[in-house]
Amino acid sequence: MREPAPAPPKGFRPHMPIKTKLEAVLINGPVFDSEGHKVCKLEDLDFDHQPPLQMRVWNVEAQDTDPPANDPFYIVPMVRAQHRTKTAKRDIPEIAKTRHLSAKQADFVRSITTRQCGDKRKPSGSIPSRPFPKRKKTR
Template sequence: MFAELPLAPPTGFRKAIPDLVKLKVVLRQDSLCATCRERLGKLEDTQFDHVPALQLRCWDPEAKNTIPPANDVDSIFAKHVDCHAAKTFGSKASKRGADVTEIARTKRIAKDTEAFRQRMLAKGDPEAEPRPERPKKQWPKRPFQKRGKDEGRRSRGQESSGTAEE
């Protein structure tokens, strides 16, 4: 069947980017920000962005690394602090497409997909525990007002008085 790879690296996985990799990235970009194409400043004012984000990559348990590798020079980009924050957290107007939003969305979809998969496997397995039957929902019962034969003929706006016509 299909080879199953865990969707994301384990909790706490994050390799520090070596200085040699950072230098190669900056030289590859000609010391320009990958987003705004302006000159990068000091190394302290520069952040390195993984594309795609590490939590959106598949995990290879044999290599104990992501696919592509976490510190691959070709999947890291040097950016200004504010340019990196815009990609990671999104703008105030829209969070869609931001790394944090996409990571949460991917985790939610993976959880829902796994729950669906488990339900489908349980349906086909005759030895699985039978699920308890849910009681059928019924419409609420509200009795109609009881009226006499003559009371049913009057129009809505008329109120009945206890006596016959006066």
């Protein structure tokens, strides 16, 4: 049975150097705000990890995510308001759903592996108390 991929430790967020930010801007090209004006100041930008860091697989040997957290090819510069909206509306709920499902999966695997050979399964429900409808007799 395959183990679920390990997630990064909670709160994992390494410092992003200015060199990485500039490389991400060069790779992705100019950034425009909602009115179509080019954003020229680095201070007006946020840098979005795609996929989010908590959705990446943790590499134990490197003590980093896979792909690495500060790889400029997986960082997209965005206007601050757009980045905050994307994070709040899409990334955080997706991360929470993934954690919830992986916890359910781990509980299921634990219940299956602790079963002994010959254990009877518990009935999932009972037969309805109302009988099936009678058919009309045809001649």
